[in-house]
Amino acid sequence: MSYAEINGLSLYFEGHGSGPGEPLVLLHGGFGAGETFAPVLPALAEQRRVVLVDLQGHGRTADIDRPLRPELMADDIAGLIKxxxxxxxxxxxxxxxxxxxxxxxxxxxxxVHRLVVVSTPARRDGWFPEVVAAMDRMSAEAAEPMKQAPVHELYAQLAPRPQDWPVLVGKIAELKKQDYDWTSEVATLTAPTMLVFADADAVRPAHAVEFYALLGGGEHDAGWDGSDRPAARLAILPGATHYDILHSPLLARMVVPFLDAPA
Known part of the structure; x- marks a missing residue:
């Protein structure tokens, strides 16, 4: 358990496991922390070093005077890898x-050696319309009623400044109103990529297939011997939703073989 001084952040991380596999960096969802990977961590760390990270303003990583943006937090993760x-x-x-x-x-x-994307779209309208509408309605005023939710319990337990909960809610509300479309950049990815969605996800199934196609998947038959299989992978986990997919016993079973596959 340690901190790295990166881009003005004291970025919290902790290591688990060891073994011959490539090191794996795990990044939690909004309002979460590294602890949310507890259901899958033992399987993921069995043959490799796993690094859990608390993103800006989440868990044990204190916030700074900077908006929450995936692009900025990606630079934080790059800094941590280095x-x-x-x-x-x-x-x-x-x-x-x-x-x-x-x-x-x-x-x-x-x-980035290999990439696993769990339950998020490549552009904003990949979410179901009702999810986008809920994002548009979200505001800092939700902080007080959200104190009844388990995500606040985790935040209050870990945060250096638990009183900053309304700040985090406000920043995520502002983030979720931002429009984005990364599809053209997704098509240029060089890292082998696996997409994982629930069969009752907040992401539209049609978009999941479109996302996969951007990576070269689902464009043609792989051939009787699989020789034309794309580098990308797509997994749809049955009996799961966006909100409980990390608890699916199938998640690690799908991801580990992809991470262990030969180049």
Missing amino acids: HLGLGRADVMGYSLGADVALRTAIQHPEL
Whole structure:
């Protein structure tokens, strides 16, 4: 358990596991912390070093005077990979953390060996319309009622300044109103990428397929021997939603073989 001074942040991280596999950086979702990966951490860390990170303003990482943006947080993760001397690392993120993981691979391709994107779209309208509408309604005023939610309990337990909860809610509300479309950049990714969605996700299934196609997947038959299989992978986990996908027993079972696959 330690901190790295990166881009004005005291960025919290902790290491788990060891082994011959490429190191893996895990990035949590909005309002979360590294602890949210507890259901899958043992399997992921069995054969590799895993680095859990608390993103800006989340968990044990104190906020700074900077908006929450995946592009900025991606630079933080790149700085951490360099700080730890990992060379190239696998990067896996969920929801907001998946945005950051994706931007890290786009902005710093030389640092990302393999990429796992869990439950986030490549552009804003990839979310269901009702999800976008809820994002548009969100504001800092939600901070007080959200204190009844488990995410606040985790924040209050870990944050250096628990009284900054309304600041985090306000910053995420502002972030979620931002329009974005990363599809053209996704098409240029060089790191082998796996997309993971729930079968009852907040991301539209049609967009999940479109996202996969941007990576060269689903364009043609792989051939009887699989020789034309794309480097990208797509997994749809049954019986899961956007909100509980990290608890799916299938998640690690899908991801580990992808991370262990030969180049």
